[in-house]
Amino acid sequence: MKIVFHEKFYTSDYAMDPAASSGRIQSIMNVLSKNPEYEIITPEPASKENILRAHTESHYNYIKRRDLLFEMASLAAGGAILAAEEAYEGNPTFALIRPPGHHASANSCWGFCFFNNMSISLLRLFSENKIKSAFILDFDLHTGEDYIFHIIS
Numbered sequence: 001m002k003i004v005f006h007e008k009f010y011t012s013d014y015a016m017d018p019a020a021s022s023g024r025i026q027s028i029m030n031v032l033s034k035n036p037e038y039e040i041i042t043p044e045p046a047s048k049e050n051i052l053r054a055h056t057e058s059h060y061n062y063i064k065r066r067d068l069l070f071e072m073a074s075l076a077a078g079g080a081i082l083a084a085e086e087a088y089e090g091n092p093t094f095a096l097i098r099p100p101g102h103h104a105s106a107n108s109c110w111g112f113c114f115f116n117n118m119s120i121s122l123l124r125l126f127s128e129n130k131i132k133s134a135f136i137l138d139f140d141l142h143t144g145e146d147y148i149f150h151i152i153s
Contacts (some may be wrong), residue, residue, distance in 0.1 A: 002039050004083045004095040005030055006075055014069045015099065015112040028096055041086070043097070046077035046120055053123035054116050056107045064113050073099055073114040080117035081124050088130055102138050 009025055032038055051060055051074065066068045079097035086093040101117035103110050118136055125131045 001037065001090040001094060002041050002083075002086050004079045004086070004093060004097060005029065005032075005040050006042050006079065008032060008075055009079075009096065009098050011068070011072060014072045015064070015103045018030045025096065025098060032094075032096065032133055035042075041082065043075060043079035043082040045071070045153065046115070050081060050120055050124050051077060051115055053127060054105070054106065054119040059109070059143035063109075076101065077115045077117050082122035084121035084125055088125060120136055127143075 002018075028045045033040070048060065063073055076099055077098040079095050080101070083093045083095035083097075095117075098119065099112050099114055101119075103113035103117050104116040109115075118138075122131065122134045122136075
């Protein structure tokens with residue numbers, strides 16, 4: 001299995017949310033790094049073109065005003081793209097990325113989600129004619145709600 005991860009994801013200074021604390025991701029990596037069958041692969045930040053497939057220009061510029069936040073959010077979106085590309089190629093892949101993105105919409109964000117990583121990654125595959133549709137089951141334990149999204153061409 002491939003694990004998408006970047007050392008910068010240990011950074012927690014981009015958000016004041018306790019969910020961004022550095023210890024949370026460290027404990028996950030401690031477990032994953034012990035398995036010799038897992039290959040750690042490093043993402044690059046998502047391009048503006050990729051981000052704008054899911055977000056408005058004003059939202060992109062809003063996030064870009066905070067340098068560290070923009071760096072982290074772009075890197076997380078790039079991690080999702082890398083995971084999607086690997087999965088498309090048939091490689092089992094897990095993306096350990098932050099910040100998450102499921103609370104970000106085209107022109108807003110909350111819950112320390114800034115870019116919608118899943119949307120960005122799937123719209124990238126869609127733009128490359130690799131997929132025609134996708135099914136996402138998103139469950140968010142802190143709200144107790146389940147969300148199901150189905151992107152249809």
